[in-house]
Amino acid sequence: MGFIILLVTVLKSIKIGGLFIKKLIVFFIVLLIGGGFYMFKKNTTSNSYEESPLAAGMNFDFEQVEPLLNRINSSVLDSGFSQSDINYIQSEIELMIHNEVKEIGTFNVVYNEKKTKIRIEAEVHSDENPPDVVLYMYSTQELVDLLDEAMMEHAEDLGV
Secondary structure: OHHHHHHHHHHHHOOOOHHHHHHHHHHHHHHHHHHHHHHHOOOOOOOOOOOOOOOEEEEEEHHHHHHHHHHHHHHOOOEOOOHHHHHHHHHHHHOOOOOOEEEEEEEEEEEOOEEEEEEEEEEEOOOOOOOEEEEEEEOOHHHHHHHHHHHHHHHHHHOO
8 A cells, every 4th residue: 555655656656647646556556455366366176286387398290289188098007088179179270370379278188096287388380281380288297297208109109
């Protein structure tokens, strides 16, 4: 509140109109109150998880997106990406332009008998058809490590 009083004093000394000062004060009050609510808002998501700041990521040909996701389903997850999830991911990537980075979505999965999430971002690296794609997968650190291993194994199987 002391900041607002200081601001009013400074603005009065510069001879700025009263209406401007009132609008500016209201703006700062709303900013302070809104910022306070945002800062103390609790995450009430029932399936919340601690997302690692690092992602599993690798460059693949577009045709390898579905086989990679199926590999992750069978080798890492208890319950993973549905066919409609996979179709959605592929269709979103197909709509991307050269050098675009896009958050595709956050998908509910089950790992180690616990519900969690995998957030996927994609980056298109070429304007060829089909494009080269980098998939970034964010989740808990333990799951990110396993996703990274699955991606490496997939690349090795492809001879990349």
